[in-house]
Amino acid sequence: MKDLVEKEIRQKAQTLYNYTGEIEAKPIPFKGDWGFSTTVAFKIAGTRRKDFQQALREISETLASNLDFGEEISRIEAVNGYINIYLNANTYAQYIIKTILNTPYGKGTSKKDKIMVEYSQPNTHKAFHIGHLRNTCLGASLVSILRYAGYSVVAANLINDTGSHVAKWLWCYLTYHKAEEPPEKKSEWLEQIYVEATQKLNKNPEFELQVKKILQRLEQKDPEIIEVWEKTKQWSMDEFHRIYNELNVQFDVYFYDSTLYEEGKQIVQELVEKEIAEESEGALIVDLDHLLGTDDVYKTYVVLRSDGTALYQTKDLALAKRKFEGYGIDRSIYVVGSEQKLHFQQVFKTLELAGFKQARKCYHLSYELVMLKGGKMSSRLGNIVFYDDLYAAVYEEALEEVEKRDIVQENKEETARIVSLGAIKFSMLRKDNNKVIVFDPKEAVNFEGQTGAYIQYAHARASRILEKDQADLATMDFEELTVQERNLLEVLTTFPETVEQSAERYKPSIMAMYVFEVAKAFNEFYHACPVLQAEPVTKNARLALVSATTHVLKSGLELLGIEAPERM
């Protein structure tokens, strides 16, 4: 409908005023008005600076009287230069509800770009914490949204299974915990050894040499080290798979750091031959500012350690190459924390210099920190919230809430699980990705206000109505719509553009806010408009509206990776 309105305005603006600029129909911003509004008259009048006000009035009135729509539009008005196009509510309501229920509503037309989204990237030999959680929720949701918007998407994970953190861990394990087996809670135990390693190294920096040796032996595939490494790494992998299973996230491809460094070193050699990389203080670097003619912007990019071992930087070059050449992707998205912004600018620029034209299609989707109320979360300080602990705390609270109600007699644990995950995921997604989340454990277990539970609750109540009766779409007739009905319908109509926007801007937060809005509009409707007790015609129309609402809520939640329970 919005498209049709825009098309008609565009046509008339051109024939009457020869205006060819952008035209956008936005919702009329007043409560109770349902329709579209355009500001073309301002744009056209803007070219005549002298009698702006008069020109504005003339243009808006002339345009308004010349616009011509079908029966879905009830009236057109020029107000203060704006042209308001009011919908014929009843007709349009029927149309939109049928569209929601009978078509893949909001699904984008299939697009030719193939996009790879790399996310989660946990470190083996460490625990999965709430920082990984934000990343994983963001990435998983983005994958769903892009797919729904019509893109072909490859979901990728990069397992950081080598590098200095692994060397530190192995050193500590071999020196102080040799042959120990993990307890049931593997994750926490793995983390403890890592923390112990950093503490010992801080106190006695001379041990660094031993760590360095382990890293070298690891890269040279010393069988003795490899054996321990493989065994201990598997403990981590078991944990990751368990968690991904719990979170219900999937990957199409797993990359492993340990398989990338050799190729990375080769690329570095090529960079040296192309005179892009050079030696400096024993290490190999790319002097980006010098090569690009910038001043103190890209800094120097170290691509190989002076002892010849690979860095994260080395591996990232190989990974990018593998993505380009192995998967034929058009866009490559990296979901990684914002503290690595400079790093990715360096990677992308280096790739560009090396002649990879796809480097321009690389995008670092950064997100801000998850801080604990009190300070930055860092595994080096041991001051972190583990995913497992967070989940347990939320679950306990959810179970208690579920037990208060007698609506769920069976499957209390299952319901608590769904609500817990919904709460966690929604809290990770509702904020814009470049805003810091200050994590307050008390707030995390709260189910009031802008939370996942609020939305799931709206879905559950709507579902319960539909359990008792169903609408007949053929005879649907709204007659006079109430404010709440109209408002709910208006929100439902914007689902397709929300899908598109969150996909184009890579922002699941837009979808999260939207789903909350649907739930809110539904709750308002629910309290103001009886459904099952209404007169037959009204009842039928409202049942159809409830049905359409559950449909949109469910689709929206699915794009966030959140389940929509029918009872809770």
Add this chain to the structure above:
RNA sequence: GCCCCUGUAGUUUAGUGGAUAUAAUGCGGGCCUGCGGAGCCUGUGACUCGGGUUCGAAUCCCGACAGGGGCACCA
């Protein structure tokens, strides 16, 4: 010092040039013999500051100020 991000009610937050700035929470007052009160109604309260561009700026530009992150072998 240089680069990046963020400044909106007490707190958290929406808003990528348009009308009366979106919500949540907090605090005050209401609503279950009604389809489920994890809810609803109602009151309270905000664009960091100074210039500029524009018919029109929370939004764009310039400059302050404040917070966070990054800047050579961590990831």
